Amino acid sequence: MKLHVENLWLRRSLSLLVLALLWEILSRAGIIDPFYAPAPSEILRVVFSLFAEGTILNHLEATFTAALSGLVIGLAIGILLGFAAALMPLLADVLEPVMMLLNAIPRVILAPLFVIWLGIELSSKIALAVVLVAVLIFFAVYSGIKDVNQLFVERVWTLGGGRMTLLREVYIPSVTAWVLSSLKVAVGFAFTGAVVGEFVAATRGLGYLLQFAQSTYNAALTLGLIFLIMSFVLLLFVCAELIEHRLLRWRYRGAKEKAAWQSAEKGV
Amino acid sequence: MLRVSDLALGYDAEPVVEGVSLEVSAGQFVSLVGPSGSGKTSILRAINGLLTPRSGQIELNGTRQSLGFLFQDDALLPWRTARENVALGLRIRRVSKNAALVEADDWLARLGLEGFGARYPHELSGGQRKRVAIAQVLALKPKLLLMDEPFASLDAIVRTRITQELLTWVEREHLSVLLVTHDLEEALTVSDIVYLLSQGPRARIRTSYPVPIPRPRDIFASRKDPAFTPLLERLWQDMFEEVSAPPAEIAR
Numbered sequence: 001m002k003l004h005v006e007n008l009w010l011r012r013s014l015s016l017l018v019l020a021l022l023w024e025i026l027s028r029a030g031i032i033d034p035f036y037a038p039a040p041s042e043i044l045r046v047v048f049s050l051f052a053e054g055t056i057l058n059h060l061e062a063t064f065t066a067a068l069s070g071l072v073i074g075l076a077i078g079i080l081l082g083f084a085a086a087l088m089p090l091l092a093d094v095l096e097p098v099m100m101l102l103n104a105i106p107r108v109i110l111a112p113l114f115v116i117w118l119g120i121e122l123s124s125k126i127a128l129a130v131v132l133v134a135v136l137i138f139f140a141v142y143s144g145i146k147d148v149n150q151l152f153v154e155r156v157w158t159l160g161g162g163r164m165t166l167l168r169e170v171y172i173p174s175v176t177a178w179v180l181s182s183l184k185v186a187v188g189f190a191f192t193g194a195v196v197g198e199f200v201a202a203t204r205g206l207g208y209l210l211q212f213a214q215s216t217y218n219a220a221l222t223l224g225l226i227f228l229i230m231s232f233v234l235l236l237f238v239c240a241e242l243i244e245h246r247l248l249r250w251r252y253r254g255a256k257e258k259a260a261w262q263s264a265e266k267g268v
Numbered sequence: 269m270l271r272v273s274d275l276a277l278g279y280d281a282e283p284v285v286e287g288v289s290l291e292v293s294a295g296q297f298v299s300l301v302g303p304s305g306s307g308k309t310s311i312l313r314a315i316n317g318l319l320t321p322r323s324g325q326i327e328l329n330g331t332r333q334s335l336g337f338l339f340q341d342d343a344l345l346p347w348r349t350a351r352e353n354v355a356l357g358l359r360i361r362r363v364s365k366n367a368a369l370v371e372a373d374d375w376l377a378r379l380g381l382e383g384f385g386a387r388y389p390h391e392l393s394g395g396q397r398k399r400v401a402i403a404q405v406l407a408l409k410p411k412l413l414l415m416d417e418p419f420a421s422l423d424a425i426v427r428t429r430i431t432q433e434l435l436t437w438v439e440r441e442h443l444s445v446l447l448v449t450h451d452l453e454e455a456l457t458v459s460d461i462v463y464l465l466s467q468g469p470r471a472r473i474r475t476s477y478p479v480p481i482p483r484p485r486d487i488f489a490s491r492k493d494p495a496f497t498p499l500l501e502r503l504w505q506d507m508f509e510e511v512s513a514p515p516a517e518i519a520r
Contacts, residue, residue, distance in 0.1 A: 155343040158316055159357035159408070160333055169356065173347040250347040250388045 038220040046224040056228075062205035064232075066122055066194035070129020071186060078134040079179065082141025092142075099142075102135045108192065111200040120201040129193030133186045137179060144178030145171055177251065180244040187236045195229060269294045269412050269444040270315065275324035277310045284310050286470040288324070290463050292412065295442040297435075299455035301503070302465030302474075303511050308448040312337070312414050315446070328412070333361070336410030338418040342401040344389040350376060350400045351385030357408045375403040379433075395426035402434060412444040420450070431458065432487050439484045452503050457481075457490040464503065467510045475506055 020040045026032045027039035034042065050056040081099075085092040110131060114124040152170045161169065198207025206225055213221035245252050270292040277284045285307035292298045300308050313319040315326055316337050328334070344353045354372035359365065376385050379399040389397055398419060405413065419427045435458050438445055449455050455462045459479050466474040481493045490496060 151339065151341055151343040152345055154318055155339065155345070156356070156360075157318070158335070158337040159404070160360045161356075165360055169345060169348075173345070177347075248347075250349075251390075253388060253391070 034219075035217075036219055038223065042220050043223045043227060046220045047228060050224070056209075059205050059209050062122065062125075062202070063191070063194050063198065063207065066125035066197065066205065067129055067190040069122075069126045070193050071133055071190035073126065074130040074133025074190065075137055075179070075186065077130065078137025079141050079175075081134070082138045082175075083145065085138070086142050086145035095138075096142075099135055099138050102131065103139065107132050107135065108196045111197050114197065115201045120203060125194045125197030125202065125205065125207075128197040129190045132189040132193040136182055136186055136189055140178045140182040141175050144175040148174045177248055180240075180248055183240040183244060184237050187240050188233055191229065191233050191236075269296070269329050270446065271325075271327040272311070272315065273325045273327070275311065275314065275326065276322040277307060277314055277319060278322055283322075283470050284468060285465070285472070287472050288465075290473060290476075292444050292446050294329075294411075294444055296461065297438060297445045297447070297459045299447045299449055299459040299462045300465065301449060301452055301455050301462060301507070302471065303467050303507070304450075306465040306468045306471040308465060309340075309416050312416050312446065312448055316414055330411055333408070334411040336405035336408060336413045338401060338405055338413065338415040340417045340420060342389070342394075342397040344397055344400055344404070346389050349386050349388055350381065350392065350396075353389070353400055354385075354403045354407055357404055361408065371407060372403070375407045376400070379403045394422055395430065398422060398426075398430060402430070406437070410443065412446065413438070415445065415447045417449055428487065435485060435487065452500060452507065453491070454487075456496060456499055456503065457485065457487045462503065464506055464510070467513055474510060477503060 023032070023037070024039045024041060027034050027037065027042075081095060085095045108128065111124075111128050114127045118124040118127055148171060152174070153166060156166055156169050194205065195207035195210070198205035199211050200207075202208040202211075206229055210222060210225050213219075213225060272288060272290050275288040276286045277288075288307075288311060290298070290300070300311065302308055310319055314321050315328075316335060317332060344350075345356070348356065351369055351372040354375055355363075355365075355368035358368035358371055363371070373382075373385050376382060376399075379402060381396060381399055381403070384392065384396060384400075389400070392400065401418070419430055422430065431454065437443075445458075447455070447458065452462075456477075456479055462477045462479060464474045464477070465471045477499055479499060480495050481490050
């Protein structure tokens, strides 16, 4: 099993390396126009120079502040509203259609509105990230509570537990699993909100830089920034996964051994 | 210990049982059998307060705390270890965390699960999970055990072992039990009295069968008792009649 996983990562890394190498060769040979798709070495050079000159740090700070603030506030609002709606049917009647509407539309269209309302500084980017994350988490919590296994509820009730015990022993752990499963998507959403907000109107941030790169037809900078954003989101994905594995260790512990044992039983 | 009088239950407009009366005395093992859908589980749920009766009375000698409920599914919380699951009921009854965990370990050991306390339910076999569920209920020292086909999902060997262990425990501790089961042989081997429910809807108690097999019982030896086979044949005959009878609703 371990060998299989290692092979999988090796295969993925090798595929990416081969693709980058092919791109480099085709670009240097002039088959791919470097104006539209500069060679990977050129993209890396641009990224390194951004860090070497230190100009990127101010933009990174803006994007990270907007994304992480949006993530935290969005998580808090989503969890709070999700719980409230699931426990108060009257509130659910009001909230559910609003959230469904917000979920159905591409929420990034709200970016210009937030700029008008909150200005071009950080708050409009945070607001967009908050809306993107909060709607996602609201449904994770709301559905999580509604779909809680009734057997667990009855089990705790027959053991003598009341509402608080049910909340602590059944609803919160059950919803935590749902929220943590959505955390990786939420991280991506928070960055989308921050970058799109900056792209629409800003004075700093990776989205602002992207907008600048696009207006100057600087493909190397554009691809470099895309590469940077993807790297940071991937890094946060890994962090989110670590948190998920830590908090949901009951789900993951022994899972590998069990899978290996079941495979061995089947003679696979 | 428990007296159910003229109980009527239903879901929405659908009647399930009507006029059901039964009794479980202190230290008595009672089984409830009947065709599928006759409302056996609903009766247990009503006794336990999980279902509100339409009419009738449920009199319990003691509080809700004197009841223990063993579900068909083990219903262990997947995010709690075996010992934490067993300790849960004790914690609800305000036993301190450490004392509850020590007692949980003790109960797991009594049920042959020493060293398994730190495992999560998915890391245990079906039989081990069932033992944890039994430990969880017995740790609360119930006076009356309600069991809804608790061992139906287990394979025959594990099922036989756990049934015998539980029977021995019940006899030693003089617990009262109300068991719901599809298995007529199991009902006769463990019970002092078996109630047969009629075909639903509007199921009623059709007949009760006192089982004169002496205690303490061994589930294999009980089957060799002279009273066992005639009782089983009668029970099967009555059950066949019920299953082939038109539903009460149509008959009316």
